[in-house]
Amino acid sequence: VAVDAVVYQIRAGRLSVLLIRRERAPFAGLWALPGGFVEPDEDLSAAARRELREETGIDLSWMEQLYSFGDPQRDPRGRVISVSYLAIVPADEKVQPHAGDDARQAEWFDADHLPAMAFDHQTILEVARQRLRAKIEYTTLGFQLVGRLFTLGQLQETFECVLGRRLDKRNFRRKLAALNVLEASGQWHCDRPHRPARLYRFARKRFESLRERGILFPF
Amino acid sequence: VAVDAVVYQIRAGRLSVLLIRRERAPFAGLWALPGGFVEPDEDLSAAARRELREETGIDLSWMEQLYSFGDPQRDPRGRVISVSYLAIVPADEKVQPHAGDDARQAEWFDADHLPAMAFDHQTILEVARQRLRAKIEYTTLGFQLVGRLFTLGQLQETFECVLGRRLDKRNFRRKLAALNVLEASGQWHCDRPHRPARLYRFARKRFESLRERGILFPF
DNA sequence: ACAAAAGTGTTTTTACTACACCCATGT
DNA sequence: ACATGGGTGTAGTAAAAACACTTTTGT
Numbered sequence A, B: 001v002a003v004d005a006v007v008y009q010i011r012a013g014r015l016s017v018l019l020i021r022r023e024r025a026p027f028a029g030l031w032a033l034p035g036g037f038v039e040p041d042e043d044l045s046a047a048a049r050r051e052l053r054e055e056t057g058i059d060l061s062w063m064e065q066l067y068s069f070g071d072p073q074r075d076p077r078g079r080v081i082s083v084s085y086l087a088i089v090p091a092d093e094k095v096q097p098h099a100g101d102d103a104r105q106a107e108w109f110d111a112d113h114l115p116a117m118a119f120d121h122q123t124i125l126e127v128a129r130q131r132l133r134a135k136i137e138y139t140t141l142g143f144q145l146v147g148r149l150f151t152l153g154q155l156q157e158t159f160e161c162v163l164g165r166r167l168d169k170r171n172f173r174r175k176l177a178a179l180n181v182l183e184a185s186g187q188w189h190c191d192r193p194h195r196p197a198r199l200y201r202f203a204r205k206r207f208e209s210l211r212e213r214g215i216l217f218p219f
Numbered sequence C: 001a002c003a004a005a006a007g008t009g010t011t012t013t014t015a016c017t018a019c020a021c022c023c024a025t026g027t
Numbered sequence D: 001a002c003a004t005g006g007g008t009g010t011a012g013t014a015a016a017a018a019c020a021c022t023t024t025t026g027t
Helices: A044-056 A121-135 A141-146 A152-163 A169-179 A204-212 B044-056 B121-135 B141-146 B152-163 B169-179 B204-212
Strands: A002-011 A014-022 A035-037 A063-069 A082-088 A103-110 A182-189 A197-202 B002-011 B014-022 B035-037 B063-069 B082-088 B103-110 B182-189 B197-202
Touching: A002 A044, A002 A121, A002 A141, A002 A152, A014 A044, A014 A152, A035 A044, A044 A063, A044 A082, A044 A103, A063 A121, A063 B063, A082 A121, A082 A141, A121 A152, A141 A152, A152 A169, A152 A197, B002 B044, B002 B121, B002 B141, B002 B152, B014 B044, B014 B152, B035 B044, B044 B063, B044 B082, B044 B103, B063 B121, B082 B121, B082 B141, B121 B152, B141 B152, B152 B169, B152 B197
Parallel strands: A002 A082, B002 B082
Antiparallel strands: A002 A014, A002 A035, A014 A103, A063 A082, A182 A197, B002 B014, B002 B035, B014 B103, B063 B082, B182 B197
């Protein structure tokens, strides 16, 4: 049994995925998802976190189980069942992944232009992408993607990247206001050749109270 | 690696789950989900189907992967990862499950009144129930539950069982009409001390054309 | 001055909710 | 006759979609 991690980050206005270049056979030299085998007494999500750390140097807290892939032919070495995980790096964390362990190289790829992949990792990525699209509509996933402080423009851009379509600025802001889960930080996003924008932060407390009442996001 | 199946059927107006009584240790005598170990060259979903057949005599085509449970302590015999599956028996199939193989007994239980369960099967059932509730709102799951021919009353009862709340008859029928996925069979449901009801069937073709346009169910 | 993103309201359309009565049948 | 589920319409409310202009800044 193995685990694989699909790690997303918004980078330069594009949805990006972290891939490693495989050091060893099978598929040596091909790009693949970070991952590896589960240790005997290790929880599945712990294994996903550990493999990600070993292969890319990234240490993440939140991961969500995606799907288990068990085609008997998916690994040429023999029977390997892969439990895949979905993870997110906030846009304001500037991790420069470094190769490690099994990985010759670790790099971010545009989620819409992926290279040829080892194993069935292309399928895993398709499932992950679908899940991301679905979940941004009714969870706090969008807020995890933007990072701690963000402008409404950045937040909208994030939603647009994930959903793959443009949103109406006024409608987007109206819905967000209705949710009442943002609080203005008082700070401003300046130093660009444009009008400064307010910086907001996600107000976890307000959200929790909504969730307890069964209310989720209407995006 | 093992597989477990959560099999639902609407029986006598109640949402029901199929359980087996364990023959052997661990947890001999306790109720559990039908399931067992995956064979070396077997697909995961095929394993779930096979175990269900061996332990209960039920042969199902459709199964959907639910979640993988991998707590190192979940099985006292040692490390066992369980990939769980969700399955549905249409209300018009009168399967009388018979014990077999590992199972001393196989029986249907009311999904709202379950006995003490082996392993972490109670958790699995909670996840399954949640998934069922969520998916009946935007997939054809409700139509799989009712069977080939059904009255609108039976269909509504099915939705009510799964959702756990009453629905308004007129609103329910209006939404259904708007979906345009039912066709009248021309037959009638008689032989009851009531006014006869039209029997409908699910028109898969009409649904496919909706799905291709990205439209799912608004229940 | 200009380019670029920030910010802001109204109207129309659509979906959801609540609600009550007559009908057809078997017993 | 009666008990039981089958069948039908309307009005009010809330959410979603469509749509354009002014403001502020750095260069």
